[in-house]
Each structure stands twice: as structure tokens, then as C-alpha cells.
Amino acid sequence: MKLPIVAYGDPVLKKVCAPIEQDYPELKQLISNMFETMYNAHGVGLAAPQIGLPIRLFVIDTGGDEDEDGVKRVYINAEILEENGEPWAFNEGCLSIPDIREDVMRKPNIRIRYYDENWELHEKEVTGMLARVIQHEYDHIQGKLFTETLSLLRKRMLQSKLDAISKGNVRGVDYKMKFPNKKR
Template identity: 75%
Template sequence: MKLPIVAYGDPVLKKIGTDIDKDYPELKQLISNMFDTMYYANGVGLAAPQVGLPIRLFIVDTGDDDNGKPGYKRVFINAQILEETGEAWSFNEGCLSIPDIRENIMRKPNIKVKYFDENWVEHTDDVDGMPARVIQHEYDHIEGKLFTDKVSILRKTMLKGKLDAISKGNIQTDYKMKFPNKSKKR
């Protein structure tokens, strides 16, 4: 089932997610729904806050590469980034909660991340390159941060009108969204 994606401006996107346990209600179905939602919206990652849930859960699927080699696909529950190393590099990032805005964001290329998968198996992985970047982006969501928080104050000021329009629902997307400041028509 495709879930509505919460738009910029919703308070849930600024909350630090809480840990969950094995008894979290309908967790397998939630994970399945998140993958359906992410694929439908053509994303490579999706965090629970983006579907309105302030919990420490996100998914990543970088897709197959140009040679058909399988991409990096994982479920991250209660993730903790333990280490970020290497020389930071810039990449033009976007976000399903902030459609039509892309910005160059600096991130380190190597991370060590500890998490549980969907079967509650604990992992500590060293990840690099694009999968590391996607993990960092989604991890920011469960920490109550958005990629727009990483741009300069001047750039954020320049984006203010677009961000306000997104929160009010004055945009078009190919996927269902929930807008925090959309005016109710009478």
C-alpha cells in the first residue's frame, strides 16, 4: 500500500525518532508499505518520519547499476552511525518530502553504521560511496534533520518561498503527499 509522504513543514520531520522493539505493531506491513511508497515515488530511500511516524526506521534501495548489478537494499531499525570518515564530497541531493528542490550537500564518503534489519538481526556495516550518502540522508530524517538544514543561511533564505509553497501544497507531484499548511477550501 502506498502511504502519503509528509511534506516540508510538518513537525514530525523535525522530531528525533524513538527506538522501536520487536513488538512494534504491524512492522513487517509498515516496511512493505514504505518500499511500495518509495518505489512509486522513484526514491532511493525513505524514513518513517516521512510517512508521519517519529520512529527510528528507514529503508534504502539504490537500485541496479547500469550493468544490471544489484544495488544496495537494506532495512535499518534503530540505526546509529558510529563513524563518518574520508574527505567530504558534494552531491546534488533531493528529498521526497521536499519535491522540486535539489541542493549540493557535503557528506563524508565512508560510514560505520549499527542497526537491526527487518528480522531483528543486528549488523555493524562499513558502507561507502552512494549507499553511504543515502544512509546519511535517511539517518538525518530519524534525527529530525533535513538536507535543507545543511545549506547556507543565504541559500535557505533564497529557498524560503519554494519551501513555503511546498508546505502549503502549492506543488505538483506524481505521488500522494500530506501538506501541513494546506488551506482548507470552504
């Protein structure tokens, strides 16, 4: 089932999310719905807060072959243990913040511990674009948006666009969204 994606301005996007247990209600269905929602919105990652749930869960599918950063994976109760390397800029966007893309600096290497959908514990070192996607989604479960990494000046320049998004004034979005400040 395709779920509405929560837009910028909703308080759930600012919450540090809570860990979940193995008996979380209908977890397999939730994961399936998250992948379907992400694919429908043409994203490569989706975190639970983006569908209104303040839990430590995100999914990614970077497409392609795993040897070339192509990965489809579920991350439950993820924890980034280490980030290192020289930060590099890449133009990022977010399904919760349509119409805005900005260069974001991130370190190229991470070490992450997480459970998969079968509750198997993993600890992996990840590099490059896959590390960037994971860091972006991990930020969501930490209550942080990519716009918070921008300079104060750039944030001020974007504020009217961000306010418009929270009110539902977006263009070119072909997926369901929930806007926190939309007038009924």
C-alpha cells in the same frame, strides 16, 4: 499500500525519532508499505518520519548489484558510529521536499549499526553513494532535513519555495502527499 508522504513544514520531520521494539505493531506490513510508497514516488530511500511516524526506521533500495552500491535494505534503530573522509558535494533531493535539489556535502565513509527486518544486528562500513543515501535517511530519523546543511544565504533564497511546498503548491508530484499548511 501506498502511504502519503509528509511534506516540508510538518513537525514530525523535525523530531528525533524514538527507537522501536521487536513487537512494534504490524512492523512487517509497515516495512512493505514503506517500500511500496518509496517505489511509487521513484525514491531510493524513505524514513518513517516521512510517512508521519516518529520512529527509528528507514528503508533504501539503490537498485542494481550490491558490488556497485546496489542495496535493498531495512534499517531499524540505526546508529551511525563514525563518519570520515574528505567531504564531497552531490546534488540531493527529498521526497518530502519536491521541486528542490541542492548540493550537499557529506563524508564518503561511514560505520553504521542497525537491526534488519528479522531483528538481526549488523555493523557495517559503507562507502560512496550508498553511504550518502544512508546518511540522508539517517538525518531524517535524527530530525534533520538536507536543507539544513545549506548556507544561510541559500536557505533564505529557498524559503519562499519551502513555504509553498508546505502549503501544497508543488508541481510534477505524482505521489500522494500530506501538506501541513494546506488550506482546506
